Amino acid sequence: MVHGRVSRLSVHDVRFPTSLGGHGSDAMHTDPDYSAAYVVLETDAEDGLKGYGITFTLGRGTEVVVCAVNALAPHVLNRELGDIVGDFRGFYRQLTSDGQLRWIGPEKGVVHLATAAVLNAVWDLWAKQEGKDPRTLVSCIDFRYITDVLTEEEACEILRQSQVGKKEREEQMLAHGYPAYTTSCAWLGYPDATLKQLCSEALKDGWTRFKVKVGADLQDDIRRCRLIRNMIGPEKTLMMDANQRWDVPEAVEWMTKLAEFKPLWIEEPTSPDDILGHAAISKALAPLGIGVATGEQCHNRVIFKQLLQAKALKFLQIDSCRLGSVNENLSVLLMAKKFEIPVCPHAGGVGLCELVQHLIIFDFISVSASLQDRMCEYVDHLHEHFKYPVLIREASYMPPKDPGYSTEMKEDSVKKHRYPDGEVWKKLLTAQGN
Ligand SMILES: C[C@H](O)[C@@H](O)CC(=O)C(=O)O
């Protein structure tokens, strides 16, 4: 039984100085400090349960997302949790369609990242209080703008059909987990020696799928891709990620030169808004056996709808904090199922692995019912700051067993990494003379 009135919303700017080690670097984001706008919801219920939600940011700008969360707060404060989740579609729409705030979106950018943080906290709190059936889940989706490809009835039918074999798939997940790939070895800012060392450690740990960052310098890419392909051998899977660095013809040309390293996919070859550009790249690279993957910076379900309609991608990458939380991610999982495109989520960042494991394991059990061409990203940074960190066994995500959305950070971590007054930042800023 859902209960409690939301009595407090607090939001923290939490940053980790990952740029110091080059972690997370790519062709466009050369110095990311993995960060989060971290939301805590409290209610007046006696159980004392809290909801924790995050959205992922890269350092500077987190303060802007924090402002946007505060601007959304009046929609949440003093509301009964039962009323919120009892009409979750309506609540989602209230947040995303605020008559004034939507002008600085709509359903995209800072205001949508803030929406994700708030809604992730609501899902965390709700999940701690009770379980959900498929009908309830569909009732959380806002179908506005996607009914031309997916209606509520079709969504229910997909979920109904996927009931077959559900028990076996649950058991399979509990025994073997969900297959993962690693991005941790080959950030763009890593020197070759680090790449080699991390790659050989990953091989020892049983990893069989690797992603390498490309896109800044072709000769560098050729050297690094050769190095990693030689290390992992011809059979293991290699993916490449350009983080939006190229124009359309440049992407085709560059990837033609990297084709000898047999990448399964090229991720974000160009602007995430360029649907027809992605379609052109997909078409040009298909004969080389290279698929296009994208999604970590797709603003919303509408962009995913069009990417699917335009046959612009071969692998779809949902993001638990870029889209409007579970609500919007559900709609994308269902559209991907309808178009038979495998979902391979974006993870990493701060807490993205913790969140997205719930979505992808749900996808396997209740939507796609398939592991064909599917895997979830894994990055091994910052898990130690979470109270319920992901558990990886034999290069697979083992299903989380604690109630909630695994979003709660350790109090001490939040305190030390609060920007700019946490201990870690005070020291760093003083050393930099700020
Ligand atoms: C800036 C981020 O680290 C980005 O490079 C992550 C990414 O593209 C991925 O994990 O994929």
Ligand SMILES: [Mg+2]
């Ligand atoms: Mg990427």
